[in-house]
Amino acid sequence: MMTQPFPDLPDSSNEVSSVHFHPADRFQLLSAYLDREVTAQEHRQVQMWIDTDPQFKQAYLNLLRLQQAMPQLPGPPPSISAAELSQRVFTQIAQENRYQQCWRWGSIAVAVGLGVVTSLCWGPVRSFLPGPQQAQRETPESLMIALNQPLFDVPTETH
Structure with a gap:
């Protein structure tokens, strides 16, 4: 749903009047008219104000002169080249x-x-995982010997 920028604008050209417009709204509509940014209905409204209101016509002529003079104004020279x-x-x-x-x-x-520096101060870091040297020392044979010949007698109780 598209809204009108000026909701108080009457729907037909027969009902046009400036009673519904605030002066700032009239000026904004005039500026849009000069920039050719108005609808046909808004165009008719502004044209009616220009034809019937001498103050509005003077504002229109002043804005028109200002708009025509703007392109002729020199801009500041660039301080350095691109x-x-x-x-x-x-x-x-x-x-x-x-x-x-x-x-x-x-x-x-x-x-x-x-x-x-860290490796020089603390030396090689020992790992908790078995390395190749530890794996070679623990063979199944030495493990079997330790199990078959305990270091101390294990007492057995029978009830």
Whole structure:
């Protein structure tokens, strides 16, 4: 459902009147009229105001002169050329990339250095998992001997 920007606008051109419009709304509608952004009904309303209201017609003429003069106004001259601006932007990006890369490589170097110092101070870390040397010592034979010949007598009680 599309709403009208000016809901108080009458539905037919026979009922047009400026009673329903606030002066700010009339000015906004006039501005939209000059920009060719009004519906046919709004166009008829503004045209009727121009034809019947001398103050509104004067506002219309002032806005029309202002609109026609705007493209002729010179803009501020650019302080630097587009080529120089783009060169500065790319130079800044390259400097930031170098800075980030230095931080990245520095962090890697510190991590490696800490790893080396840690391994030198504490030596090789012993694992709780059996290594190849422990697996060779524990053979099924030595295990059977330990089970068949206990180190101490196990008392057996019978009731």
